[in-house]
Amino acid sequence: MDQVVPLLVAIPLAGGFLIPVIGRLTKSHRATAVLPIAMACGLLVIAVSLLARPDETIVYWVGGWTFPIGISLVADGLSKLVVLIIAVVSLLALLFSLEYMTRYTSPGLYYGLFMLMVAGMNGVVISGDIFNIFVFLEIAGIASYALVAYGTEADELEASFKYLVLSAIASAFILLGIAFVYNVTGHLNWAKIAEVIRMGGGLTMPLYVAAAFFIMGFGLKAAMVPFHAWLPDAHPSAPAPISAMLSGVLIKACGVYVLCRLTFSVLGNHQTFGAVLVVLGTLSMVLGALMAIGQGDLKRLLAYSSISQVGYVVLAVGAGLVGLGLAKDSEPLAAAAQLAVFGGLFHLVNHAVFKSLLFLCSGSIEYATGSRRLDQLSGLGKRMPVTGWTLRVGALAISGVPPFGGFWSKLVIIVALTQMAALGHWAFYIPTALAVATAVVTLVYYAKVQRSVLGGEPSEASGRAREVPFAMCLASVLLAVLCLASALIVLPSVRARLVDPAVRVLSAGAGSTAESATVRAASGDGEVSTPAAAQVAAKEGMTP
Amino acid sequence: MTFAMVPYMVVFLIFVVGLYAIVAKRNLIKVVVGLLILDYAANLLLVLVGYRTPAEGAPVAPILVGGAGKAADLAARAVDPLPQALVLTSIVIGLSVTALVVALAIRLYEKYGTFDTERMRNLKG
16 A cells, blocks of 8 residues: 555656656657556546545655665655645546647647656655755646746746746745754654654744745745735646646645644744634735736636635634644633634535636636637527536535535635634634635635626627537536535545544644654664554544 | 955845846846856855864865774864755756756747747736
8 A cells, every 4th residue: 555655656757757658659639648648547536545444644765775774755644635635636637628629739748747847746744854845836836837838938937937937936945944953953744843842842943944945936836915916827828638637636735734734733933823724824815815806807807816715724724723822721712723723624625616617617718619708698598508517516606605515615714713713712703704705705716707708699799609519518418526525525525534533633733643653663763563463543632 | 344244245136136037137048157156155154164274284175085083083173064055956957957057048049049038928917
């Protein structure tokens, strides 16, 4: 079972080299697409098989070298959840590309870069040490810069340049942070760093500086509001399946995931960093939604809405972090904090599904009409029934209309925040109120999208539109079904399998993660050695 | 502030110079150069972190010369090899990022006939 973990990186990495060669040999778009789709299916099978034992933490030491010289790949509850999201969205985006990308040249390069991006994201998610996260971050980053510029028109090139420069600044800050952390702790392994910080009696000044660098760097990758300038250019400029990948999973795997892992499992001081995440999340949530209202370009509107929705995730996770820090002796507060973390991760899953769906729909509309301006599109509900209905489902899900998944995750977030406020932390009423208000604003601008794109009489651009080919419809319909199916996560049995292990990993707190238990075992300190014992350790951390 | 702090201050200065070039310059190529400077500053800091002053003698490179008998001497005097490995990786990453960003700059020059960023802001901010 352990042996499949490196395949998550190895398969797409091999694809990154093989597919351009195949593309050069065959010249046929469909023949080139066979291998990437087969690989994405394989990754999905691996991701699902990892869920068979959701609470088990799998640690794989690359090359058989163990601690301290080895490099570890770690798949715990949180990694498994994100890997599953990446696998599902990338498979459906590839299915969509099968028809959509026929209008572009050199499919071999496109699919090669796509798989390279998947390899980078999977690598970030399963890396057990901080420098490998940096390396995989850059792999995913370089592939995504090239994919944003794939259309090679002026707009695409400029967006890619801006994205690359800002992202490279973020990378430089992350590298500085790594240097600081290595200097202070002498380790690069997440679990070891956490342990040194815990044993050494908490955070010192250099570690606060490093944490600030990390929050800035990964906040930029996650497009949190003061650092969001690149996203509204980069995401709309990419081809639609790539927009779906960037907005749906890349900003989460490279930004939100690493921020969670860093603040929850490594840095010990919960309240401070939690408060920073709450502020960043609230700002992104509100400003992203406000900026989305005025947009006339469908994909740009979706990009701003991504900032807003990721703000929800970061707000909820940050509130959970504050709660866990304060909940030393308060059982109800700990429960509320865990509910907030659950809400955040639930919304992360939902956002991956419905934002990918919305970007694919915008791709279908652009494919059929050649336009993505809201004022040029109308009456598409009649001309393109399948795309119309999937767009409606996506818009309703993201606006938080029951019974779709988006409603439940927003509900859980708001309930958790209210509980924490009611337990005496009055300040939480502010983000709660803003979260509710933002949900209403979201409903308003998606109602505007539905009315102007789908309603009314067909305009000049829409008059010639016909329904898109089968593969594109299929990808959208599958995602629309997932929008509805993700509501099932509120059911205890589904939740226990998918999201709860991730919540447990996060709420176990710094230095007491199952991962660090495994590292301790490998390094010969020998406290716990079996996954079962690691599980117990994780659960002890959960209920202090 | 002691003399030992000077290299760190220089690194900080180089980093700020790189940031300034990226933020303030209007020429795409100067922005690329700013990125390179930024990268060098981070790499330099990593190497500095690995440097150490042994109790006696001068620090040496972490290469074992003269068989296993010299291992104890090497362990006492060698600088930390891990950051050097990290810097090598980071330089390779920097190379690929630079290649891509220069390619983008050339394609932009073909579109606009200029490297001036003021004349190519047709994207809404």
